[in-house]
Amino acid sequence: MKTPPFWGWPHISDSGSICVNDKEGLDYDPDDFEGVLGWLVCEAAKLLHENQLLSEDKRLQAFSDELEGYLKCCGAKPVRCDALLANSQQLYAEVRTHKERARYVSTVLRVNTGSTSTSSTQQEKLGFLDVSIQQLPRLRTNLDPEWRDEFLSRLDSSQYDVALSTEYRGLVLRTANSYGAALVLVYWGRKQKKDEWQAHTYYLQRQDRDYVIQRTGGSTYDRHVVIAGLGAIGSRVAEHLALAGVKKLTLVDHDKFSADNLGRHLLGMDAIGEHKITELEKHLKNRIPGLNISAQKAHINKFLRKGFPQGTDAIVLTTGNSPTERAIIRRAYQEDWPTLIVSASVEAWGLGGHAIAMRPGSPGCLECLYYDPDFQNPVAQMRTSLIAPGQSVTRQLTGCGAFTPYSSIDANRTAMLAVERVLDNLSGYSRWAGKIEQARQAGIQPSATYRSLAEARIPLTLEPPDYIQPECICCSN
Amino acid sequence: MAAGSLQYIERYSQKGIFPMAHAQSQFESFHDEILLSFDTNAKLRERREALLKDLKDNIDEDAHGYSHFIQGSYALHTGVTPLPDNDPDMDVGLIFDCSPEDYPDSLTLKKIVRKALERPNRTVKIRRPCVTVTYLKDGKVTHHIDLAIYTLNADSQTQLAKSRETDAVEDRIWEASEARELIKKIADRFEGDDRKQFRRVVRALKRWRDIKLGHANAPSVGLTVAAYNWFSARYDNVDGRPRDLLAIRDLLNELLSNWSWSRLEVHLPVAPNTDLFEKMTEAQASDLKQRLKGLRDSLSEALDQPDTHEACKVLKKQFGNDFPVPPKSDTTKEVFAGVSLTGRSA
Numbered sequence: 089m090k091t092p093p094f095w096g097w098p099h100i101s102d103s104g105s106i107c108v109n110d111k112e113g114l115d116y117d118p119d120d121f122e123g124v125l126g127w128l129v130c131e132a133a134k135l136l137h138e139n140q141l142l143s144e145d146k147r148l149q150a151f152s153d154e155l156e157g158y159l160k161c162c163g164a165k166p167v168r169c170d171a172l173l174a175n176s177q178q179l180y181a182e183v184r185t186h187k188e189r190a191r192y193v194s195t196v197l198r199v200n201t202g203s204t205s206t207s208s209t210q211q212e213k214l215g216f217l218d219v220s221i222q223q224l225p226r227l228r229t230n231l232d233p234e235w236r237d238e239f240l241s242r243l244d245s246s247q248y249d250v251a252l253s254t255e256y257r258g259l260v261l262r263t264a265n266s267y268g269a270a271l272v273l274v275y276w277g278r279k280q281k282k283d284e285w286q287a288h289t290y291y292l293q294r295q296d297r298d299y300v301i302q303r304t305g306g307s308t309y310d311r312h313v314v315i316a317g318l319g320a321i322g323s324r325v326a327e328h329l330a331l332a333g334v335k336k337l338t339l340v341d342h343d344k345f346s347a348d349n350l351g352r353h354l355l356g357m358d359a360i361g362e363h364k365i366t367e368l369e370k371h372l373k374n375r376i377p378g379l380n381i382s383a384q385k386a387h388i389n390k391f392l393r394k395g396f397p398q399g400t401d402a403i404v405l406t407t408g409n410s411p412t413e414r415a416i417i418r419r420a421y422q423e424d425w426p427t428l429i430v431s432a433s434v435e436a437w438g439l440g441g442h443a444i445a446m447r448p449g450s451p452g453c454l455e456c457l458y459y460d461p462d463f464q465n466p467v468a469q470m471r472t473s474l475i476a477p478g479q480s481v482t483r484q485l486t487g488c489g490a491f492t493p494y495s496s497i498d499a500n501r502t503a504m505l506a507v508e509r510v511l512d513n514l515s516g517y518s519r520w521a522g523k524i525e526q527a528r529q530a531g532i533q534p535s536a537t538y539r540s541l542a543e544a545r546i547p548l549t550l551e552p553p554d555y556i557q558p559e560c561i562c563c564s565n
Numbered sequence: 566m567a568a569g570s571l572q573y574i575e576r577y578s579q580k581g582i583f584p585m586a587h588a589q590s591q592f593e594s595f596h597d598e599i600l601l602s603f604d605t606n607a608k609l610r611e612r613r614e615a616l617l618k619d620l621k622d623n624i625d626e627d628a629h630g631y632s633h634f635i636q637g638s639y640a641l642h643t644g645v646t647p648l649p650d651n652d653p654d655m656d657v658g659l660i661f662d663c664s665p666e667d668y669p670d671s672l673t674l675k676k677i678v679r680k681a682l683e684r685p686n687r688t689v690k691i692r693r694p695c696v697t698v699t700y701l702k703d704g705k706v707t708h709h710i711d712l713a714i715y716t717l718n719a720d721s722q723t724q725l726a727k728s729r730e731t732d733a734v735e736d737r738i739w740e741a742s743e744a745r746e747l748i749k750k751i752a753d754r755f756e757g758d759d760r761k762q763f764r765r766v767v768r769a770l771k772r773w774r775d776i777k778l779g780h781a782n783a784p785s786v787g788l789t790v791a792a793y794n795w796f797s798a799r800y801d802n803v804d805g806r807p808r809d810l811l812a813i814r815d816l817l818n819e820l821l822s823n824w825s826w827s828r829l830e831v832h833l834p835v836a837p838n839t840d841l842f843e844k845m846t847e848a849q850a851s852d853l854k855q856r857l858k859g860l861r862d863s864l865s866e867a868l869d870q871p872d873t874h875e876a877c878k879v880l881k882k883q884f885g886n887d888f889p890v891p892p893k894s895d896t897t898k899e900v901f902a903g904v905s906l907t908g909r910s911a
């Protein structure tokens with residue numbers, strides 16, 4: 089039986105199928121056919137009844153929320169779109185053409201705002217129109233002159249001009265809905281005679297940063313974070329900040345990635361022998377479309393030679409080198425850098441890790457932890473270190489090049505503490521304490537701090553007043 | 566106080582930050598100084614061995630067999646070195662393999678012990694709770710050892726011989742007294758770092774008592790049991806190191822707030838559940854309270870010192886000359902902190 093094509097009815101496809109629920113979030117006894125069937129029929133009837141009660145405008149509005157799904161159902165192809173679309177920008181279609189039975193067939197692979205990312209494609213200009221759902225005649229995968237006439241007749245004059253412009257090979261139609269907007273591409277390609285006009289409908293698969301982050305339930309952070317040291321912790325900090333929606337990242341490191349790093353770094357085999365930052369830049373750009381990322385192949389000291397990197401909201405120090413980080417922090421306090429600084433490090437054998445955030449001008453800094461609070465004397469070891477003083481924890485496997493044993497999970501937990509500090513944008517000190525077994529096997533004595541943390545006698549998180557040292561050479565001006 | 570200290574107190578008190586002296590390393594040195602442990606004190610061990618050998622060699626052949634155990638502060642790990650002119654005493658328990666019914670008059674067994682130990686260089690005296698052996702050198706007392714005499718009743722509960730020669734026969738009794746259970750209870754009350762701090766705190770308080778209280782009516786075991794009841798371990802929130810000063814101050818606040826009517830009641834947590842301060846007169850109880858308050862206030866005063874040197878001067882007045890006072894910290898001096906192996910990485 090041939091059913092009339094449906095258009096404008098929420099949860100009903102062009103062929104008349106009724107969708108009573110998304111497949112996510114349903115659970116039932118897989119053998120209970122009758123029960124499930126009965127439920128389906130009831131739900132479908134309920135849905136039809138509800139649709140029936142809606143005014144036409146309300147119904148169309150509800151339908152517009154599902155426009156992309158509708159198009160998917162009737163066989164429209166997806167087109168990648170990782171740029172944020174705006175009226176002011178010229179849009180292009182990345183079109184690949186191939187011969188099919190003596191005819192040239194063009195397929196749109198991607199919509200961009202100027203730069204291509206697919207091979208053997210050509211750029212073709214597209215127009216951009218905001219239209220209401222009421223202005224859209226019923227969409228199908230293939231559109232004909234009749235559709236075009238109907239569509240043009242519903243446009244106002246300014247829309248009409250865009251739609252008829254000869255420079256365009258297609259139109260991106262944006263229809264506002266309660267999730268923002270549905271995006272549809274109507275592509276006709278080369279100029280055609282009026283009565284032979286043919287077009288294909290695509291739905292745009294958004295991959296832009298805002299959309300990707302929104303889907304995680306998060307919000308974007310309009311911040312610029314510099315990460316110095318892209319080892320096991322730094323690489324994780326970079327990834328989590330990018331995924332959390334931080335707008336701009338600057339990665340600073342001059343090391344190359346080696347096979348020794350594989351056990352706990354974000355990067356993999358294909359990065360061996362390459363600079364960590366170049367590989368991370370590649371990885372993160374691939375991970376989060378539209379991320380603004382700058383890779384600086386330099387030691388952090390060289391990067392900071394000219395002083396505060398203007399426009400920076402936070403600097404994350406994950407160099408694994410305390411003296412370097414302390415020197416940077418002292419300088420930041422001296423020069424009053426308007427930024428949050430987070431220093432994060434992990435301790436050997438799974439004992440735990442630290443992340444301390446500070447802001448030049450406010451007391452309470454990393455250096456404060458290098459004081460004996462009873463005498464206000466500087467001490468050699470951080471007073472909250474998790475191993476008892478005077479023990480060597482580095483190991484050598486190959487005869488040259490000592491390393492500190494800790495796992496990928498240790499690095500990740502520590503990175504999370506640093507990431508939370510950056511996102512909260514607040515000064516403070518967080519640490520975590522792990523299990524003792526590995527250290528015990530290695531003959532390492534934990535410190536009083538470790539024991540107190542492990543037995544939950546003292547808090548994992550501290551506010552600056554807890555640890556400010558009035559004589560601190562760095563923060564006590 | 567160094568000029569630098571004053572400056573920073575002023576600077577930071579405006580911001581609501583008050584540096585505090587906890588003098589933790591001084592408390593730990595003080596503890597090392599006053600600690601008297603049976604395990605590490607050869608003199609004490611020799612004396613015990615010599616006495617037990619004497620007893621074994623000379624006790625009436627017909628007497629029941631016995632076992633011994635160390636009781637009192639050494640067993641509780643709360644022993645402190647006596648003040649100068651005092652020699653360390655010792656408590657030893659002897660548990661005879663018999664029941665109270667074998668010696669209806671508990672004095673009989675005590676006399677057997679006395680008879681075995683009498684020698685020219687010492688006196689052996691039967692007191693109501695024990696047999697006291699006093700050692701003499703050139704006619705002067707050097708130290709004494711108290712022997713508590715026990716039998717076991719049908720429930721295997723230790724029964725203490727309470728009797729002396731001046732007592733009427735009906736008063737020469739056996740009384741339930743669980744010295745071994747007390748040792749276990751106190752040892753098990755805390756563990757790990759908490760237990761170490763508990764022992765340091767009790768020893769500091771006992772030394773304070775030796776200096777400040779002249780009478781025996783506030784026995785040191787009373788302080789030990791009071792701490793058993795009310796002590797809570799205290800640690801620094803940042804570095805997790807113990808804070809003995811805070812722990813003692815907070816314990817004193819607990820003791821003072823538990824003061825009932827005219828004095829503090831502290832019962833042994835085992836039989837015979839004696840109220841350990843019951844012998845105190847009203848005047849003594851009120852004196853004790855005043856002195857505990859004084860100690861508490863001094864501890865708070867020390868805590869408020871930003872300079873550890875000043876804090877320790879205050880503490881020394883309470884805990885005596887064994888409490889160390891470090892030199893003044895010189896805040897103008899450049900101090901080299903040194904180099905450490907951190908084992909931290911990223």
Ligand SMILES: [Zn+2]
Nearest residue numbers: 453456560563
């Ligand atoms: Zn500081």
